[in-house]
Amino acid sequence: MIKKPGSQTELKKNVLEQSLCTGCGACVGLCPYQVFYADRTVQLFDCDLPEGKCWAFCPRTPADYDHIKKSLFNMDDLTPEIGAVKGYYFSRAFDPRLRVNVQHGGTVTALLELAMGEGMIDSAVVSSRNEEFEQHGLLVTDQNQLRGYSKSWFTVSPTVAAFNRIPDDRKKRAGVVATPCQATALAKMKTAEIPGYNGSDLPGLVIGLFCGWTLSMEKFYNLLGRYGLSITDLTGMDIPAGKNILELFTAGGLISVPMAEVDHCVRTACRYCMDSTAEFADLSVGAARFGKDCEEMRGWNQIIVRSDRGKHLFELAVAKHVLQIREAPPSALLELKNAAVEKKKKALKNIVEKSHSTKNLLYLKSDDPVVRKYLGVEKKRKGKL
Ligand SMILES: Cc1cc2nc3c(=O)[nH]c(=O)nc-3n(C[C@H](O)[C@H](O)[C@H](O)COP(=O)(O)OP(=O)(O)OC[C@H]3O[C@@H](n4cnc5c(N)ncnc54)[C@H](O)[C@@H]3O)c2cc1C
Ligand code: SF4
Numbered sequence: 001m002i003k004k005p006g007s008q009t010e011l012k013k014n015v016l017e018q019s020l021c022t023g024c025g026a027c028v029g030l031c032p033y034q035v036f037y038a039d040r041t042v043q044l045f046d047c048d049l050p051e052g053k054c055w056a057f058c059p060r061t062p063a064d065y066d067h068i069k070k071s072l073f074n075m076d077d078l079t080p081e082i083g084a085v086k087g088y089y090f091s092r093a094f095d096p097r098l099r100v101n102v103q104h105g106g107t108v109t110a111l112l113e114l115a116m117g118e119g120m121i122d123s124a125v126v127s128s129r130n131e132e133f134e135q136h137g138l139l140v141t142d143q144n145q146l147r148g149y150s151k152s153w154f155t156v157s158p159t160v161a162a163f164n165r166i167p168d169d170r171k172k173r174a175g176v177v178a179t180p181c182q183a184t185a186l187a188k189m190k191t192a193e194i195p196g197y198n199g200s201d202l203p204g205l206v207i208g209l210f211c212g213w214t215l216s217m218e219k220f221y222n223l224l225g226r227y228g229l230s231i232t233d234l235t236g237m238d239i240p241a242g243k244n245i246l247e248l249f250t251a252g253g254l255i256s257v258p259m260a261e262v263d264h265c266v267r268t269a270c271r272y273c274m275d276s277t278a279e280f281a282d283l284s285v286g287a288a289r290f291g292k293d294c295e296e297m298r299g300w301n302q303i304i305v306r307s308d309r310g311k312h313l314f315e316l317a318v319a320k321h322v323l324q325i326r327e328a329p330p331s332a333l334l335e336l337k338n339a340a341v342e343k344k345k346k347a348l349k350n351i352v353e354k355s356h357s358t359k360n361l362l363y364l365k366s367d368d369p370v371v372r373k374y375l376g377v378e379k380k381r382k383g384k385l
């Protein structure tokens with residue numbers, strides 16, 4: 001249920017000009033006026049329509065996010081910390097050849113290959129990079145090509161724009177790899193109430209990525225320069241939990257950059273983001289590198305199974321030996337939930353600091369149960385000011 005329809009002008013005023021744009025790409029490709037340049041969404045011309053899909057789909061416009069969650073997932077599975085949980089495991093691709101060139105355990109790529117191979121989807125939107133290392137969404141229709149687009153790059157990829165370019169009759173047969181903000185946009189597409197529009201079966205599958213933040217390209221490239229590196233020197237990147245470093249892999253070896261130096265490169269919009277586990281995805285995948293087993297778990301993922309569709313794919317992956325599974329101890333789930341709550345509280349604190357009011361939460365509703373639960377701390381803090 002969309003709270004209030006809005007226009008492209010309002011999108012500009014309330015999202016782009018407020019540094020709330022996540023760069024998800026959901027407003028790009030719907031009309032010729034909105035484009036993506038480098039790592040920014042740009043409005044080329046003004047549109048005079050009073051209501052736009054760009055506003056309706058944007059993950060940073062107000063909506064009843066609690067209602068959307070309840071309409072997409074089983075109520076009994078919902079948790080305040082990380083959304084719906086049907087199952088939680090450690091996983092990695094069974095195929096050792098696949099695991100050679102992936103971010104952690106290759107769970108995402110293995111699941112996409114299986115979903116395509118089994119005919120659950122007939123295409124997948126992943127992230128690709130051009131010669132300048134700018135990322136963009138790419139529609140892959142050949143299962144054998146998916147391994148060419150693995151690994152994580154911590155700059156923005158306007159992936160949802162590539163989903164928008166798929167012909168309408170093929171969208172429900174597509175899978176999308178999505179960060180939390182992108183998965184939110186796709187959930188808004190599914191549930192938007194717009195006359196003459198029906199998104200209920202879009203897209204066929206969403207595989208979410210855990211996400212702490214993304215980096216501003218310009219600032220990150222400057223930081224690399226201080227280490228005598230250019231972006232083309234990087235063969236990989238990672239953020240091991242709890243270590244407060246960004247790892248840069250190069251042909252010359254590993255360089256660990258303290259987070260204190262990276263912090264100013266984090267995109268402003270990410271500071272207002274409550275979701276670290278892609279709560280609107282069918283399945284969500286992240287690193288399992290935390291705690292005392294950090295190094296041993298380098299090649300493994302954490303996976304949250306959320307929807308019936310996600311459960312079906314996960315069970316198939318286990319039965320067909322596509323994924324190797326380890327039971328995750330309850331302490332791991334607790335650690336994940338604690339980290340997710342920290343992100344929610346930090347985002348709410350930043351939102352209140354920006355709006356100067358606990359009643360104006362920008363794109364969030366103050367009576368949303370999850371917001372209410374974690375805003376309590378902020379209200380008390382404000383009361384003391
Ligand atoms: C911006 C960003 C921040 C992240 N932050 C965290 C974090 O804080 N904690 C954590 O546990 N995990 C985080 N992850 C997820 C993690 O890096 C891995 O993507 C995840 O563990 C899956 O690993 P894998 O080996 O299964 O992935 P692979 O099998 O290697 O597949 C990775 C998939 O991600 C896609 N992709 C790469 N970059 C992007 C992008 N920028 N936007 C959208 N899709 C992309 C690729 O095209 C590929 O399909 C983050 C990922 C991204 C992209
Ligand atoms: S839809 Fe995505 S890219 Fe467009 S304004 Fe909103 S956050 Fe930015």
Ligand code: SF4
Nearest residue numbers: 180181211213270273
């Ligand atoms: S931190 Fe949030 S807003 Fe930023 S890229 Fe990740 S999901 Fe999107």
